[in-house]
Amino acid sequence: MRLIRAREIKLMWDGNQICALIGPDLHVGVGGFGDDVPDALLDLVGTIQADDDTTVWVPRHAVQYREDGVLKCQCPECGHIRVMHGFDRVIAYICPACGESVDVLPLADGEHDDEPPPDEDEHRE
Numbered sequence: 001m002r003l004i005r006a007r008e009i010k011l012m013w014d015g016n017q018i019c020a021l022i023g024p025d026l027h028v029g030v031g032g033f034g035d036d037v038p039d040a041l042l043d044l045v046g047t048i049q050a051d052d053d054t055t056v057w058v059p060r061h062a063v064q065y066r067e068d069g070v071l072k073c074q075c076p077e078c079g080h081i082r083v084m085h086g087f088d089r090v091i092a093y094i095c096p097a098c099g100e101s102v103d104v105l106p107l108a109d110g111e112h113d114d115e116p117p118p119d120e121d122e123h124r125e
């Protein structure tokens, strides 16, 4: 099975067609082509659905939180909880349990939160 980890679809010209690409390139990732963006996206959907061997995985963000004053992050991929000694906040880290790179949402309490939360997590349950 081929697993493509991605959070975005890139749109670009390829000759005189629009390419909708998931992944770094067409070799590692998967793409769709069309005369306009809707056609390219529809072709991308068809390509993904037709290939039972390919799965697109959208990595979740970890949530950082304080427990007894200690900053912690839980890996969304494997559930491992990492204690972040010496940090006021965490943006990203490599999970020591599963080895995945994990992006981290800003602290919910807002004490070190200068940036608005990303849009992509608005629809989480």
Ligand SMILES: [Zn+2]
Binding pocket: 075, 076, 077, 078, 079, 080, 095, 096, 097, 098, 099, 100
């Ligand atoms: Zn992990």
